[in-house]
Amino acid sequence: xxxxxxxxxxxxxxxxxxxxxxxxxxxxxxxxxxxxxxxxxxxxxxxxxxxxxxxxxxxxxxxxxxxxxxxxxxxxxxxxxxxxxxxxxxxxxxxxxxxxxxxxxxxxxxxxxxxxxxxxxxxxxxxxxxxxxxxxxxxxxxxxxxxxxxxxxxxxxxxxxxxxxxxxxxxxxxxxxxxxxxxxxxxxxxxxxxxxxxxxxxxxxxxxxxxxxxxxxxxxxx
Numbered sequence: 664x665x666x667x668x669x670x671x672x673x674x675x676x677x678x679x680x681x682x683x684x685x686x687x688x689x690x691x692x693x694x695x696x697x698x699x700x701x702x703x704x705x706x707x708x709x710x711x712x713x714x715x716x717x718x719x720x721x722x723x724x725x726x727x728x729x730x731x732x733x734x735x736x737x738x739x740x741x742x743x744x745x746x747x748x749x750x751x752x753x754x755x756x757x758x759x760x761x762x763x764x765x766x767x768x769x770x771x772x773x774x775x776x777x778x779x780x781x782x783x784x785x786x787x788x789x790x791x792x793x794x795x796x797x798x799x800x801x802x803x804x805x806x807x808x809x810x811x812x813x814x815x816x817x818x819x820x821x822x823x824x825x826x827x828x829x830x831x832x833x834x835x836x837x838x839x840x841x842x843x844x845x846x847x848x849x850x851x852x853x854x855x856x857x858x859x860x861x862x863x864x865x866x867x868x869x870x871x872x873x874x875x876x877x878x879x880x881x882x883x884x885x
Contacts, residue, residue: 670854674738677851679802680752683717683780686806690776690813692825693837697770702829716759717780724751740860742795746788749798753784772817775884779805783876790872797861800869801876803848808877810841816885 688710691703698706725748728734739745760777763769783805790796814823814837824832825840848870855861861869 666857670858673851673854674799674858674860677799677803677847679798680718680721682802682806683756684714686776686779686809687713687717687773689825689840690773692827693813694770694772694820694822695826696820696822697772699768702826704829713759716755720755721748721752724748738860739798742791745791745798749784749788749791753781753788756781756784771884772813775881776809778880778884779809779877782880783873786872786876787869790868794868795861795865796872797855797866797869799851799855800861800866801873802869803844803851804870804873805877806873807841807844807848808874810837810844812877812881813837814841816881 688703691698691706691710695701695703695706698709700706703710725734725737728747729737733747734744735741736744739748756777760774760781763777764774783801787796787798787801818837823837825835825837826832827835852866852870855866856863
């Protein structure tokens with residue numbers, strides 16, 4: 664019983680919708696200077712906007728689909744249940760990317776991060792027409808690869824620690840985030856397999872799609 668509660672909490676805590684927001688928020692905390700501010704709180708409006716379009720609206724849309732009967736279960740165990748929710752997510756991610764791309768104060772790194780989610784959703788949509796794919800796997804694969812790409816290609820400014828408060832920097836290092844992300848990805852994968860939500864091949868396919876989406880998005884942007 665305890666294990667089932669734990670893995671269920673894991674599924675929601677590291678839900679693909681939340682992982683998109685987490686990546687964008689952590690990017691702002693890591694490199695606020697790219698946004699023209701010393702700390703993320705001075706871009707709180709942007710944080711709220713990102714949350715609304717990457718989490719709140721898609722979640723409300725899925726809830727409405729459930730109420731109208733177009734979606735049988737929120738965890739979408741069947742392959743055909745995922746098509747409409749993925750289209751909804753793609754629309755709002757694309758809207759956010761197009762609008763922020765035209766803003767002078769938004770760095771390319773954020774544009775690239777949003778594009779990762781767009782490419783990931785479209786690739787997952789295509790893969791899902793052939794085989795059930797783990798969307799948690801897509802999210803975790805993209806999340807881990809995103810930080811690896813930032814560390815290897817976009818850390819020339821020497822900023823490797825996160826700034827969560829107005830004074831000083833935290834002890835959280837980019838390397839720590841990469842390490843924890845890999846551990847979390849492994850744990851999420853184990854929980855999805857334990858629940859019987861996916862076969863190993865579906866989880867690994869999700870990871871591969873997520874990794875590839877991050878590489879493609881960064882290659883296009885930079």
